Amino acid sequence: MEKTGLVRGRYRLLERIGRGGMGEVWRALDESLGRQVAVKCLKPLGPELDEHSARVLRERFRREARVAASLQHRGITVVHDFGEDDGVLHLVMELLDGRHLGQVLEDNGHHPLPLADLVDVTEQIAAALAYTHRQGVVHRDLKPANIVRLADGTLKICDFGIARLARDMDPGSRLTSAGIAMGTPHYMSPEQISGGSADHRSDLYSLGCVLYELATGTPPFDQEDAWSVLVGHRDTPPRPLRDHRPELLEPFERLVLDLLAKEPGDRPGDAAELGDRLAAARYAHPAGSPVPLNEPYEPRLPAWTRGMTTGAKAVGALARATPPDVSTGLTGPWTGRTGPTATGPPPQAPVRPPPPPGAAAALARRHESGLTLARRGCWAEAATTHRAVAAEREQILGPDHPDTLASRYEAGTALLRAGRPAEALTEFERVAELRQRALGPDHPATLLVRQDQAHVLGRLDRHFEAHQLYAAVLAARERADGPGHPDTLRCRHNLAVTLGRLGRAADSYRTASEVAAARSRALGPDHPDTLITRHEVAHALGQLGRWADALRVYREIAAARRRVLGPLHPDTLAARHEEGVSLGRLGRGAEALELYRDLVEQRTRAGGPEDPDTLRARHGVGVSLGRLGLWPEALSEAREVCAVRERVLGPGHPDTLSGRREIAVCLGWLGRWEDALDVYRRVARDRENVLGPGHPDALASRGDEAHCLEQLGRSAEAVEIYRRLAGLRGRGPAPG
CATH class of the missing domain: 1.10.510.10 (Transferase(Phosphotransferase) domain 1)
Known part of the structure; x- marks a missing residue:
């Protein structure tokens, strides 16, 4: 290429900075964004390559470049773009000094x-x-x-x-x-x-x-x-x-x-x-x-570790293995300086007595043991360890020291994985507050924990608050990184999920479709991130009642995951499960029953007969049997699944309650309304105790109870329940 050549009408080559067996590297100007980049131009395809081989190598280049562009880590060179110009394949990367x-x-x-x-x-x-x-x-x-x-x-x-x-x-x-x-x-x-x-x-x-x-x-x-x-x-x-x-x-x-x-x-x-x-x-x-x-x-x-935390999600093995120092902790000197949003002179860090000799090293070892417990899946023990280390680090280093916040962050992560989202939220809120004060609201570490905070709010069914937080984080990420950055797209994906949970199916569908298209361009149509967003597209289509379109998308996702991940991968099986849901909604019960039975076999091979996902597939078998009018068989299946769920998951688990409700449905269709009423009332009571009386599932269960009373001719009792439900719905969901 010429010294001042313009690559694809955008990248102006300024200076050749490297040459080797694979081609040349140029310092270049990205004229669209006004930044300097490195353009690596591979050697032209040799004349000894036939047309088929050249086409295969071009496709391999595109695939390898997409993989390289998907990697986002401080220790990996960022790939911004790739393409072909005048027969020369090239990569556009960050310019390294x-x-x-x-x-x-x-x-x-x-x-x-x-x-x-x-x-x-x-x-x-x-x-x-x-x-x-x-x-x-x-x-x-x-x-x-x-x-x-x-x-x-x-x-x-x-x-x-x-x-x-x-x-x-x-x-x-x-x-x-x-x-x-x-x-x-x-x-x-x-x-x-x-x-x-x-x-x-x-x-x-x-x-x-x-x-x-x-x-x-x-x-x-x-x-x-x-x-x-x-x-x-x-x-x-x-x-x-x-x-x-x-x-x-x-x-x-x-x-x-x-x-x-x-x-x-x-x-x-x-x-x-x-x-x-x-x-x-x-x-x-x-x-x-x-x-x-x-x-x-x-x-x-x-230099990039200045002011950053040391949790496993924040900096990985480097920070975990960095030697502690009693005066600086794991992350180097810490002054407690405020972020860019603070006003007035920065507060002086409190004068603390020097910690006992070896205290910081001992805490670093205990922090590492907490990470080891987490890697082994011992989430409750990891949470206990990280909370204790956070408390001691707060005494020695202060509440806003990066090491203290790292332990709090890991405690929140472990609590969430241990099924204790309310406690996780408390930890994430504290970390977010202190990181925002010390680092600023748009610092990557601050945005990371705020996004985790939004995720937990969604887990607690506080979707409106989650939506507000995701929207704020998204605006910050777009300012800092641009709309196409992987972190920005991840946040927009989460926003699409939250819109769906708020019942805004059309907005969820539009947002998820845009993210899926952007991820497909950047990462490829079969990349896991692209497919998980397409999964959300299909979910929104189902919410909109477009079940035929949802079925088509779920089938495409399942086929891609089967190719890339294998037939027994959990993500492949999850897409197949949603195929079954869509078939049922379309009234194609026989096809759904066949799919669910096959899925039960595969889930059993992958996770065992009592795995929650195996039981979900068996639940689908029972529902499909009912849709085909085979109510005695459906009732038998529902009772077996519910008994296993109660033993494995507990009597108040949402899956257990869903299985018990299916028993009541079967009893109703068999004309056994008195028996059905007892089961519906038990489900409603348990859902109210677990979720609160204003939760949509609790309200639906009380509606089931009222319907059952109507079938028994007890209309006055049914009307009283409907009036109570109207009042609860008028007030909106109770806090989770």
């Missing part, structure tokens, strides 16, 4: 990096890989040239899937018919060399190679001949790191050698484990050093 780790080593004369830098690199890259692996994305080409260190110390991983794709575009770059790339064999895993499939553990092996080189100044297998390097990866144990650098202590050496295990199953389970192991090594070090090293360590956090 820094040098990749290969250049960092060159700047250091290929001498090993300082020990504190090694720990920092390990933590940051582990946190970024832990995020991408949770998204199901594997890099497959991790190496020093793909990791950039910015001026403030932040590390960014580049080229997810793209470098590998660029080599595929040049058949001359292949080593064998199996497709082993010759470009950088020093960082390839044994399974990649053998032509096997690569998963997240292959990235861990490549990270081990990078860390080995940074720690010793040389890759683990540094022979001149590429074949010897490949054979070394496959067959030869690497030399211990301390043979090259005796001052390295055993915990760090052990971590790197574990990453370099030949068998994927012998490597650490995931990237998050690396940060945990570093943290454990620090705290267990017999000399009491904050890191398992024998030279002084000074905490040097990247």
Whole structure:
């Protein structure tokens, strides 16, 4: 391309800043938004590629670029756009001010990096890989040239899937018919060399190679001949790191050698484990050093951690593994400064006595144990741990210190997952208030907890308040990030859900449709985020009575999820369940019954016979039997399902009450109105106790009771209930 060429009428190339085997990188001006970006232009498709192969590679490029664009993490280079211009495929990315780790080593004369830098690199890259692996994305080409260190110390991983794709575009770059790339064999895993499939553990092996080189100044297998390097990866144990650098202590050496295990199953389970192991090594070090090293360590956090919290959702393994300091806590110096909305001079932080020696470290360990409990699904125990740590951190550090708020935030998350949303709301409200005061209302950490706060309000059926909060957060996200940013779209998706819960089906349908279209453009039609928003589109169609359209969308979602996730994935089965609901609403009971019976079999295989979702599918079987007029069979099914639900979920659980109501429906259709009345009254009483007398479900149950009384000829009692219901509906729902 010409030096001043205009790419796709928008990106003006200003200066070539890099050139390599895969193409060129240019500093460019995005003339639409007035910002500088990096444009990576891949090499043109070679003339040896036939039309079919070129078309396949173009489609692969689009798919890989969409995946890269969907990644949103401080340790991942942001991809803004991609496309093709005059036969050249290109990516538009954030412009990074820094040098990749290969250049960092060159700047250091290929001498090993300082020990504190090694720990920092390990933590940051582990946190970024832990995020991408949770998204199901594997890099497959991790190496020093793909990791950039910015001026403030932040590390960014580049080229997810793209470098590998660029080599595929040049058949001359292949080593064998199996497709082993010759470009950088020093960082390839044994399974990649053998032509096997690569998963997240292959990235861990490549990270081990990078860390080995940074720690010793040389890759683990540094022979001149590429074949010897490949054979070394496959067959030869690497030399211990301390043979090259005796001052390295055993915990760090052990971590790197574990990453370099030949068998994927012998490597650490995931990237998050690396940060945990570093943290454990620090705290267990017999000399009491904050890191398992024998030279002084000074905490040097990247600039983006200023004023940020340390919870698992906020900063991941980096913050969890950062050594505590009695004067600064986990997040560095804290002044208690106010955010941009505050007026007047910032209040002075209260003078606090120094904490007892080792107190901050002990609290950091307990915070980590709370995160471990959460990862194991022990939500109630995690909540208790985080609440206790928050109380002690408040005494030592103050109520608005990031570490205190991190523990409160994690306590709220655990309480919500433990089924205690009212208590979770209290924690989130406190964190939101203090983060807004310290960081400002539009800070990402503030918006994160305010969005969680809105979610809990929805769980408590306080949908009007949830709607107001989502709308405020959405406005802030659009100001800060723009309408197409993933966080903005996530907030708009939640707003669409809330509109549906408020009965505003048309608004919900319109908003969800817009989000689904935007996500489809950015991420692809089969991306999980796109499909979950399409699920909300289908739900709104059902609310609008457009059940045929809802059925079509649910079937498309189920087919896509079956392709991408597999037939037994919970999301696939959830879409199929909604297919059954739609068929029932359309009067196609026989088809619904067949679908639900198949779904019961699949749910039983996936989760067992007493799993709540299995019981939901059995509930659908009973409803379908009733719609077909098979009321004795429907009653038998309803009673069995209700008995299991009462034992597994409890007598007051919404699913149990829904199952009991289905028993009453069956009894009514069988003409057993006295028996039905007893069941309806019990359901109404339990719903009022659990949900409140003004809740829509409680009102519906009292309506069932009145209808049953009418069937028994007791019209006066029925009229009295209808009058009471009219009064309750006039006042609106009682607070949840």
